[in-house]
Amino acid sequence: MKLIYQKSWFCSVKRIHSGELLAEASVLGTELEATGRLKADQSSFEIKDARWEVFRSPAGIFNGSQEAPGLKGTTAYFNAGRDLRREVGEHAGGLARELLAECVKGIIQSETFLFRERGFPTLKSYCEHWRKFQVDTCRYQSNLHRVTRWWNEYVDGLQHGLNLFNRSKNCAVYLLADGLIVHSGFSDSYHELGLLSRLDLAGRVEECSGSFLRAPDQVCFECALLPGRLKGLVLTECAKKQLSEIVGGPQGCEHLVDLAEELRKAVAYTLANIRKGGVV
Template sequence: MKVLYNRSLFCTVKKLHTGDILAETSLVGTDCEAVAGIRADLKTYHVKWAGWEIFRSPGGALDGRGEVDGIVGKEAYFNIGGELRKELGDVFGGVPGELLSECVRGLIQAETFIQVERGYPTPQSYDAYWKEFYKDSCRYYSNLDRISEEWHDYVGDAARRGNLYNKNKCCTVYLRSDGGYTSAGTFMDSFHEMGVVLHLSPDGIAIDCAGNFLRAPDRVCFENAEHLPRLMGKKVPGLSKKDIAATAGGPQGCVHLVDILYDLAGSAAVVFSGV
């Protein structure tokens, strides 16, 4: 096989001595190199600064930098997506919006290690909030009667004082000797780890899809691998995240699995576009 395209995204979240929290996301790929960041108040998650920079893009067409003053003062949490879309849309190829959205996701995940600062007196109270807020939204929270381990037990007692959260997503697209393509990816963060391989026909139709989980909060999460064959027969390049989520289980699926599948579809789309 011949490697045609690579893409790696890394997000890290840190607690600062100033009483703030900083999320940074970097992207390095065959066609792009960029970074974005959000600095927010540690307790309220109210944004104090947000910015981005693209260092390398095809022909330099997307190169540039900017700050997103429109989200300053907003809470960097689930409800900020609309504000980000309003401020950024698809400017600069959608790269700033994607990376800043990853920063927000990182802040949400990092909350596990600053529960007291965020207003939850005990790990159990934090678990109770998520059980109610995220009920019937993924495999884990749709099967609470089946889980064998609570979230706080899975995370453990180890304190994080500076670095709070890390995530890495990698995608590679290969050209096979039969003229078809293989799009392979991994998702690894502080709580989860999985890998997926998509085999595509020369015109981008999924002819095989397989993968598995290596780390997850509970065994019920590992069951999400059963959704992958449902992608077979679909034209993968350019599949929307909504379509992927519906195919990969909906409320019985996994948002992180959908995340890496969406990146794989996007990477395949880049190859098929000839960029």
């Protein structure tokens, strides 16, 4: 067994001067290194500055830095995707948009520790709003009648002052004589989970299992069974929408979708290089 590919993502959201947030997302992997950054108002989440840098990419084709002035005034919240598609598009092969989208996700996740700035008198009132706003969006939100721990109870006691949110994702591919072993992991301020998969050299999933180490409620841990449904699929032929239908949706977990998509991209990259006669 030989390690032939790695990639890691990291996102953090911090309070900075003058009531602003700084969200940064970085990706570091076998084929590239890049970062994206958003500054936003901590009350309105209005974007004040947006930019990205690509330090390393295949043959240097995406290397360079650029600002996205068209994003100023946009709200870094749900539905920001259309603004990112319009203003950033496919710059750096889509990597720039992906990095800034990670920053937006981070800002959304930091809202738990900004409930007063966002106009909610208590954490409990914020969580009640969130439950109505996000009903049926994941297994937790679709099974509120079964959960034993509300979100405000889960985060009670977590101390976030200047640093509001952290998230890391990683993926590693190992080459076997007759296939691949792929592991992808996810850890943020609220969750921790992973996927482990074995594939043949055509990209077909022979085995896939999920594990949850941290989550808001035991009901979330039930999602660990969903990745088994990927067995038999040729992963490189799957679109993200198909993966979402299998491990995401009202009875799934969006973080599992992220991991499955990272797994798919890693397998596509490594198999393409193997077919070219190289390993990486």
